[in-house]
Amino acid sequence: MLGGMVIDGVDVPEDGPAADHVADLLVRVAAGDQAAFADLYDMLSSRVFGLIRRVLVDPSQSEEVLQEVFLEVWQSAAAFAPNKGQGRSWVLTIAHRRAVDRVRSSQASADRDVRIGVRDAHTPQQSIAEQVELRIEGRRVVRALRTLPDPQREAITLAYFGGYSQSEIAALVNAPLGTIKTRMRDGLTRLRQEMGVTL
DSSP states (O other): TTEEEEEEOOOOOOOOOHHHHHHHHHHHTTTHHHHHHHHHHHHHHHHHHHHHHHOOOOOOHHHHHHHHHHHHHHHHHGGGTTTTTTTHHHHHHHHHHHHHHHHHHHHHHHHHHHHHHHHHHHSSSSSSHHHHHHHHHHHHHHHHTTTTTHHHHHHHHHHTTTTOHHHHHHHHTOOOHHHHHHHHHHHHHHHHHTOEEEE
């Protein structure tokens, strides 16, 4: 075949007036001619889309890449040298490169997700030492709570284990808010002393 090329197993004929017309359009696009760009898009978009679709298969990704290809054509039309190649081949080469790049990017992303999933599956959420330490600490807290007077223990338990606010605790135990605040302050002070915590 004269003046043509093969991209991804597809023959791309370049002979005749249509080939000259594509080259002329690209020269005009390089000069910023939007009408020439619209004509170029109308002339080549279905062929470019077909090539991209064969590489990517996914229609939505193919549409995205089609837009990327024509954006690149608009931005880099000045790089097209009519004396060194045919316009249609130049555009289809950009399309093929972009489609292959998208496949590689998608594959790299999928591989990364798999590596992260495998890593996370083999990473224990807590080490045995951490679990033991938490249990020991929990027992220390329970023992320290037992040393508190009942009103202080009740206020602290409702606040820290029940999730109640001080005003809710006051309503629950039928005591003034100031009394609940005092019980919690005094109880926490004693707890710190029992557990050997210094602030």
